[in-house]
Amino acid sequence: MQRRLFLKNSLKTLGAGAAGVTAAPFVSTAKAQDTITWNMVTSWPQNFPALGTGASDFARRIEQMSGGRMRIRVHGAGELVPALEVFDAVSAGTAEMGHSASYYWRGKVAAAQFFTAVPFGMNTTETNAWLYHGGGQELWDEVYAAHNLKPFPVGNTGTQMAGWFKQEIDSLEDMQGLKLRLPGLAGEAMNRIGVTTVNMPGGEIFTSMQTGVLDAADWVGPYNDLAFGLHQVADYYYTSAWNEPSAILEGTVNLEAWQALPDDLKAVVSEAARASNLAMISEFAYRNAEALETLVDEHGVQLRTFPEDVMTALYQASQEVIAEQVDDDPESKRVYDSYVAFQKLVRPFSDVGEFAYLKAREAVGA
Structure with missing residues (x-):
């Protein structure tokens, strides 16, 4: 009996000791390493649906995946820096991280x-x-390194709407003289067809539409547009998604801060970015469907598509704008050449795969 008790107690002691040996490295590591606390500045209102919450999701994933070794404090637009100064703030080290959209910086980096x-x-x-397989990320890294930044795709809004208009568009003539909020290459193309475009943070769109500063505005899609109440200031919602068939949201890290991270935490940030990117795509697919139903069924929003002459003019103008930029800027040419080559590579399968399926589904009414 005593022998059995002795063995039982010995095994308990051994088990406790083994557990202690297993746990010790984690305990000592946690004590030995200081927690890294970074600030993330964003172009979105704090916790704004999908965009603001996407930035917070990115920060949360970093903290969880690092076991608490990294903590990211997320700041909404205007809290530390204005919405459209994220690029400069992270580049200068005012904040270690940013969450925004790269086409806001066209005046700095074409x-x-x-x-x-x-x-x-x-x-x-x-x-x-x-980005993940065709060399896009490597080019992005190269372009941004010159500005002391390390970029990641951290979210994508998917196919965006063409925007909200106070008046119905029946022809290209109806576009003449309109004041429209639309950034990026698409905004430049709109200027070519007689529209005057401006770039402004999303939080300013509603008031600008309400007061007549704008006649029309692109924002994102049904989910975010409903959140801003844009259906209250315009009746016509255009679905002709020519302008942003995909819209990447970027996470940026100050390059010096990035280089100072140990390799395992670099891996944490990279994988958190990938996870947040894919998570946002799924969320938008769901939330946009819900919000579109609400806009149409409950608020009486009128869905429209641009007439053929508008779409033709926008395509031609887009090609001109891109060609001029590529001709004037060697860096743009390298990026766009890669983009176009990859588009030509994947389009045949996209056409016989997803596009063919969507047409078949529509044909049978499924």
């Missing part, structure tokens, strides 16, 4: 526009394939 959206370009699946 090639940056291709890392948000290209008019009549690739869809979200194709764009992610270019």
